[in-house]
Amino acid sequence: MTDSFRVFFQVVLLWLAGLGAATQFAKIAVPFAEISQLYPAHSDTIGWLLSIVSLIGVILGALSGAIAGRIGPSTLLISGLLLGGAMSLFQATELGFYVMLLTRVVEGLSHLAIVVAAPTLIAQITHGRARNAAMVLWSTFFGVAFALNAWAGLPMVARFGLTGYFLIHGLLMLLIAGIIYACRIRVDLEQSGSVGFGISEWVNAHVKAYRSPFISAPAIGWFFYTLTFVSLLAILPGRLPEHLSATIAGLMPLAGIVLSWLAVPLLLSVMSCVAVVSLGFALGIAILCAAFMGLPLAAVCVALFAVLGLVQGGSFAAVPELNETPEAQALGYGAMAQMGNAGNLLGTPILLAVLWRGGDAGVLAAVIGIYAAAITAHLWLARRRQACLQS
Structure with missing residues (x-):
């Protein structure tokens, strides 16, 4: 395998990880009518199943970047894929509304890990015009995922139900995690050490990023x-x-x-x-x-x-x-x-x-x-x- 083909293959894998992360939104937004029917007693709060993932991103977005800088984007990415896959498999067991809501909070953490770590890795394994093309490819992950879920996901829900839909998503996330782990995509970082989750770390991450x-x-x-x-x-x-x-x-x-x-x-x-x-x-x-x-x-x-x-x-x-x-x-x-x-x-x-x-x-x-x-x-x-x- 030539170096250029290896990099191309790795970029596509990282983009596929992005599709999995975007599907964490799309799997609720696209079959929203079916999701609403699943929890008829919670029609006034059903929207939280979608938006709470964004809320986690608002609160922890900058901190997730700092964590990626400490533990390494490859480790963060694989952790995010494994966590997201596990949550989808758990969701396939037909959870109650509040347990489902809790899994969406955890998915918010998984989503952040993926969308921070994957482009960081892409930026490091590519250079020059190849990097520009790779980042343009990455930028399409959200739109492509929503289109694929509309075209293929809805028929999947009609045939296998939401249980099968979540199960397939979870298995694909775990599969991508395994392949990326096997590829051993690594980036050398200038900084390492323990990662904190307190208020001071949260504040420091925001100050460093936005200053x-x-x-x-x-x-x-x-x-x-x-x-x-x-x-x-x-x-x-x-x-x-x-x-x-x-x-x-x-x-x-x-x-x-x-x-x-x-x-x-x-x-x-x-x-x-x-x-x-x-x-x-x-x-x-x-x-x-x-x-x-x-x-x-x-x-x-x-x-x-x-x-x-x-x-x-x-x-x-x-x-x-x-x-x-x-x-x-x-x-x-x-x-x-x-x-x-x-x-x-x-x-x-x-x-x-x-x-x-x-x-x-x-x-x-x-x-x-x-x-x-x-x-x-x-x-x-x-x-x-x-x-x-x-x-």
Whole structure:
């Protein structure tokens, strides 16, 4: 096996681990009607089965990056896959609601471990253009997982029930963990030692991550991206005629994945990752402004999500571009996980409130403001990085 093929194989394995992590969300979100039928007495709190995973990410995201820097991303990744697989197998035993909720809290820990450790490993085993292409591939894991769960997962639920669905997910997670362990993907870290879980460690991880304009920049931009991504995917198709709604809803994330694949590797050969991210936000503003000038909403939906693919691919690639050491990269991906979960939690309630008060025009104007704030934040952080390099 040549070195290049070995690295390619390892990157695909790590991406598959990401699909398993994203399915921890998708396995509840996609068959949500079936999940609701499983717990009819808890209809008012059933949404927590989905959102509590994000809540764990908000609280522990930065700390998970620090832990990856201490124990090593390979160990963290395998632990996360084993824990996630075990939880899915346990969930296949038809648990009561509150026990199921507790397993989702544990899955939140598993999810964080995977989404911090896997891209850290990818960034270390790849270089140059191969790294850019690998990070673009990694950036698609969430959208691809949701698509696969919609296309293959729902028929699986119809045939085997939720028990079989959870069982298959758990077995696949354990299988991927075993293969990654056998591949012995290792990264040498500059720091090692015991890992703390107290308040001081939690505070120190946040201070270290967000004080640095190098570590924090991808995460800050990612917050503005996730603040609108899921919320717009939920809101915009419903503002379209009924015969278009489902089709456009399917095309929106697909457009982002396709443009990310086609354009981001080319753009990264002539631009920095942060510049690609800012370009994506700027093009998003231009498309939203075109909506006020008469561009049909269906075209706005697809075009907007297409250019957001630049933000998606550029943000993940920005972490290794701005941070050389595995420890700093782990902190960067931990901060991205934290800010991404925060954006997912806040985005839909905020934009729904804007929709109720300002209608469609209010939502589009609010999103323009969010993207303008993202560009401003990136410019400010770029000035801080320049000042650090000159001092």
